[in-house]
Amino acid sequence: MTHLLDTSALCAHFLDEPGADEVDALLAARTTSVCVLTWFEMRFVLKRMGVSARDALGAERIYRAVVPQTWMVDETVVEAAILLRETAGDRLPMADTLIAGCAVVHDEILVHRDRHFTTLPIQRVRQKRLPVAPGGLACRVEARARKRTPREREF
Numbered sequence: 746m747t748h749l750l751d752t753s754a755l756c757a758h759f760l761d762e763p764g765a766d767e768v769d770a771l772l773a774a775r776t777t778s779v780c781v782l783t784w785f786e787m788r789f790v791l792k793r794m795g796v797s798a799r800d801a802l803g804a805e806r807i808y809r810a811v812v813p814q815t816w817m818v819d820e821t822v823v824e825a826a827i828l829l830r831e832t833a834g835d836r837l838p839m840a841d842t843l844i845a846g847c848a849v850v851h852d853e854i855l856v857h858r859d860r861h862f863t864t865l866p867i868q869r870v871r872q873k874r875l876p877v878a879p880g881g882l883a884c885r886v887e888a889r890a891r892k893r894t895p896r897e898r899e900f
Contacts, residue, residue, distance in 0.1 A: 746778040746814050748873070749848040751841070751857035752786040755779070757875055759791065759804050764858060764875025771856065778814035780822075780847035782840045822846040834864035845870050 748771050758768035771777050784805055791801040816822070826846030830837055845865060848855040854871045855862065862872060
Protein backbone atom coordinates (compact mmCIF):
# COMPACT_ATOMS: atom_id res chain seq x y z
CA MET A 746 0.00 0.00 0.00
CA THR A 747 1.17 3.53 -0.70
CA HIS A 748 -1.52 5.88 0.61
CA LEU A 749 -3.48 5.86 3.85
CA LEU A 750 -6.83 7.61 3.49
CA ASP A 751 -8.06 9.69 6.41
CA THR A 752 -11.77 9.95 7.13
CA SER A 753 -11.82 13.43 5.59
CA ALA A 754 -10.54 12.04 2.27
CA LEU A 755 -13.20 9.32 2.13
CA CYS A 756 -15.94 11.80 3.08
CA ALA A 757 -14.76 14.24 0.37
CA HIS A 758 -14.99 11.39 -2.13
CA PHE A 759 -18.43 10.28 -0.94
CA LEU A 760 -19.80 13.85 -0.99
CA ASP A 761 -18.08 14.58 -4.36
CA GLU A 762 -16.27 17.59 -2.92
CA PRO A 763 -12.89 18.95 -4.10
CA GLY A 764 -10.27 16.23 -3.97
CA ALA A 765 -12.78 13.50 -4.84
CA ASP A 766 -11.07 12.86 -8.20
CA GLU A 767 -7.69 12.35 -6.52
CA VAL A 768 -9.21 9.88 -4.05
CA ASP A 769 -11.00 8.15 -6.93
CA ALA A 770 -7.68 7.64 -8.75
CA LEU A 771 -6.07 6.23 -5.59
CA LEU A 772 -8.98 3.87 -5.00
CA ALA A 773 -8.87 2.71 -8.61
CA ALA A 774 -5.16 1.90 -8.26
CA ARG A 775 -6.01 -0.36 -5.27
CA THR A 776 -2.97 0.88 -3.33
CA THR A 777 -4.86 2.53 -0.50
CA SER A 778 -5.38 1.64 3.11
CA VAL A 779 -7.18 3.06 6.12
CA CYS A 780 -6.74 2.88 9.86
CA VAL A 781 -9.52 0.90 11.53
CA LEU A 782 -10.56 4.09 13.36
CA THR A 783 -11.55 5.60 10.02
CA TRP A 784 -14.52 3.24 9.78
CA PHE A 785 -15.71 4.38 13.20
CA GLU A 786 -15.26 8.07 12.39
CA MET A 787 -16.71 7.94 8.89
CA ARG A 788 -20.16 6.77 9.84
CA PHE A 789 -20.57 9.42 12.53
CA VAL A 790 -19.05 12.28 10.52
CA LEU A 791 -21.39 11.56 7.61
CA LYS A 792 -24.40 11.38 9.92
CA ARG A 793 -23.35 14.67 11.54
CA MET A 794 -23.25 16.20 8.06
CA GLY A 795 -26.85 15.18 7.35
CA VAL A 796 -26.35 11.82 5.63
CA SER A 797 -28.92 9.29 6.83
CA ALA A 798 -27.71 6.45 9.09
CA ARG A 799 -28.66 3.97 6.37
CA ASP A 800 -26.69 5.82 3.68
CA ALA A 801 -23.69 6.28 5.99
CA LEU A 802 -23.64 2.55 6.71
CA GLY A 803 -24.00 1.81 3.00
CA ALA A 804 -21.09 4.12 2.19
CA GLU A 805 -18.93 2.41 4.80
CA ARG A 806 -19.71 -1.01 3.32
CA ILE A 807 -18.84 0.15 -0.20
CA TYR A 808 -15.54 1.69 0.90
CA ARG A 809 -14.63 -1.38 2.96
CA ALA A 810 -15.05 -3.42 -0.24
CA VAL A 811 -12.78 -1.17 -2.34
CA VAL A 812 -10.07 -0.28 0.18
CA PRO A 813 -7.77 -3.32 0.17
CA GLN A 814 -6.13 -2.86 3.58
CA THR A 815 -7.39 -1.87 7.03
CA TRP A 816 -4.61 -1.37 9.58
CA MET A 817 -5.24 -2.14 13.22
CA VAL A 818 -4.06 0.09 16.05
CA ASP A 819 -1.42 -1.83 17.97
CA GLU A 820 1.29 -0.78 20.42
CA THR A 821 3.66 0.21 17.61
CA VAL A 822 1.04 2.59 16.19
CA VAL A 823 0.30 3.96 19.67
CA GLU A 824 4.01 4.67 20.26
CA ALA A 825 4.31 6.40 16.87
CA ALA A 826 1.20 8.46 17.66
CA ILE A 827 2.62 9.52 21.03
CA LEU A 828 5.78 10.78 19.33
CA LEU A 829 3.71 12.63 16.73
CA ARG A 830 1.53 14.30 19.31
CA GLU A 831 4.59 15.40 21.27
CA THR A 832 6.11 17.02 18.16
CA ALA A 833 2.93 18.53 16.70
CA GLY A 834 2.74 22.29 16.62
CA ASP A 835 -0.90 22.12 17.66
CA ARG A 836 -3.09 19.68 19.52
CA LEU A 837 -4.45 16.81 17.48
CA PRO A 838 -7.60 14.79 18.15
CA MET A 839 -6.71 11.35 19.46
CA ALA A 840 -8.26 9.45 16.54
CA ASP A 841 -6.40 11.56 13.98
CA THR A 842 -3.13 11.15 15.88
CA LEU A 843 -3.56 7.37 15.77
CA ILE A 844 -4.49 7.50 12.07
CA ALA A 845 -1.28 9.47 11.39
CA GLY A 846 0.58 6.90 13.51
CA CYS A 847 -0.70 4.16 11.20
CA ALA A 848 0.64 6.08 8.19
CA VAL A 849 4.05 6.40 9.84
CA VAL A 850 4.30 2.76 10.96
CA HIS A 851 3.24 1.44 7.55
CA ASP A 852 5.32 4.02 5.62
CA GLU A 853 2.38 5.43 3.69
CA ILE A 854 1.39 8.90 2.54
CA LEU A 855 -1.45 10.29 4.66
CA VAL A 856 -4.20 11.68 2.41
CA HIS A 857 -6.49 14.16 4.17
CA ARG A 858 -8.21 17.55 4.20
CA ASP A 859 -7.61 18.40 7.87
CA ARG A 860 -5.60 21.52 8.65
CA HIS A 861 -4.42 20.12 11.99
CA PHE A 862 -2.42 17.36 10.24
CA THR A 863 -0.23 20.05 8.68
CA THR A 864 1.18 20.82 12.14
CA LEU A 865 2.95 17.45 12.06
CA PRO A 866 6.60 17.57 10.97
CA ILE A 867 6.77 16.65 7.28
CA GLN A 868 9.88 14.56 7.88
CA ARG A 869 7.82 12.34 10.20
CA VAL A 870 4.56 12.06 8.25
CA ARG A 871 4.42 12.21 4.47
CA GLN A 872 1.17 13.95 3.54
CA LYS A 873 -1.08 14.85 0.67
CA ARG A 874 -3.57 17.53 1.66
CA LEU A 875 -6.64 17.62 -0.54
CA PRO A 876 -8.29 20.93 -1.42
CA VAL A 877 -11.02 22.18 0.88
CA ALA A 878 -14.25 23.59 -0.55
CA PRO A 879 -15.49 26.79 1.08
CA GLY A 880 -18.38 25.64 3.26
CA GLY A 881 -17.51 22.00 2.55
CA LEU A 882 -17.22 19.17 5.05
CA ALA A 883 -13.74 19.98 6.33
CA CYS A 884 -14.61 23.67 6.80
CA ARG A 885 -17.76 22.87 8.75
CA VAL A 886 -16.01 20.32 10.97
CA GLU A 887 -13.12 22.70 11.69
CA ALA A 888 -15.53 25.56 12.43
CA ARG A 889 -17.38 23.39 14.94
CA ALA A 890 -14.10 22.43 16.60
CA ARG A 891 -13.13 26.10 16.99
CA LYS A 892 -16.50 26.92 18.61
CA ARG A 893 -16.15 24.31 21.35
CA THR A 894 -14.80 25.40 24.69
CA PRO A 895 -11.41 24.03 25.80
CA ARG A 896 -13.22 21.70 28.19
CA GLU A 897 -15.15 20.12 25.29
CA ARG A 898 -12.09 19.67 23.09
CA GLU A 899 -10.24 16.40 23.03
CA PHE A 900 -6.80 16.70 24.63
